Amino acid sequence: EAQVTQNPRYLITVTGKKLTVTCSQNMNHEYMSWYRQDPGLGLRQIYYSMNVEVTDKGDVPEGYKVSRKEKRNFPLILESPSPNQTSLYFCASSSAGTPYNEQFFGPGTRLTVL
Amino acid sequence: AQKVTQAQTEISVVEKEDVTLDCVYETRDTTYYLFWYKQPPSGELVFLIRRNSFDEQNEISGRYSWNFQKSTSSFNFTITASQVVDSAVYFCALSDRSNAGKSTFGDGTTLTVKP
Numbered sequence: 001e002a003q004v005t006q007n008p009r010y011l012i013t014v015t016g017k018k019l020t021v022t023c024s025q026n027m028n029h030e031y032m033s034w035y036r037q038d039p040g041l042g043l044r045q046i047y048y049s050m051n052v053e054v055t056d057k058g059d060v061p062e063g064y065k066v067s068r069k070e071k072r073n074f075p076l077i078l079e080s081p082s083p084n085q086t087s088l089y090f091c092a093s094s095s096a097g098t099p100y101n102e103q104f105f106g107p108g109t110r111l112t113v114l
Numbered sequence: 115a116q117k118v119t120q121a122q123t124e125i126s127v128v129e130k131e132d133v134t135l136d137c138v139y140e141t142r143d144t145t146y147y148l149f150w151y152k153q154p155p156s157g158e159l160v161f162l163i164r165r166n167s168f169d170e171q172n173e174i175s176g177r178y179s180w181n182f183q184k185s186t187s188s189f190n191f192t193i194t195a196s197q198v199v200d201s202a203v204y205f206c207a208l209s210d211r212s213n214a215g216k217s218t219f220g221d222g223t224t225l226t227v228k229p
Contacts, residue, residue, distance in 0.1 A: 033217065040123070042205060042221035050215050058216060090159060099209040099217040100147045100166075105159035 002027045006091050006106035013081060014114050021076045021109050023091030030097035032074040033058070034066065036087040043090065049074055050097045081113040116141045118208050120220035127196055128228050135191040135223045137206030146210035148182065148189045153203040165189065196227045
């Protein structure tokens with residue numbers, strides 16, 4: 001089944017404790033992206049990648065890191081999480097190396113930083 | 115810069131009513147792509163439609179229709195004869211050539227369809 005998977009689905013952590021949210025897609029998509037969803041603010045793009053080893057900042061990259069060493073994986077790293085990073089996170093992928101085609105979204109990761 | 119405005123934060127209708135969700139976009143590019151996504155209460159994001167800037171033809175898919183007007187920079191979404199299952203948050207999104215890789219979403223419109 002074609003899909004985007006994210007792990008974990010739910011995470012409660014404390015300020016400053018490094019964490020990684022994994023994202024993997026099995027569709028051989030070149031484009032991958034991370035978004036955060038906050039009430040009233042829609043989806044805001046954190047980072048995106050148009051191919052392996054190619055990543056760039058979205059609109060809200062502060063406090064996040066990403067890497068794209070393999071085509072299928074695009075982990076989101078929070079080196080020192082803070083409470084303002086409490087949010088619902090979505091990973092997405094698209095068949096073009098750009099977001100010009102539909103994006104397929106993962107199920108979301110709900111992160112709480114205490 | 116690319117921008118998407120969904121001015122309607124929440125809409126409530128009674129089943130079988132028609133409802134239109136507004137989307138206004140801003141871009142300086144002549145080549146761009148517009149999208150609508152649905153997020154039902156279960157939380158997943160579901161793709162509904164994609165339009166490129168060179169195709170202003172309106173689209174109909176069952177009870178759903180989309181009206182793309184470049185003259186007013188709008189890409190509105192109409193649900194005809196709404197049903198309770200249409201209750202969801204709907205997002206309009208934009209990607210343009212000059213911001214390659216970036217994707218901008220509106221704040222979303224929460225639609226509630228009451229029986």
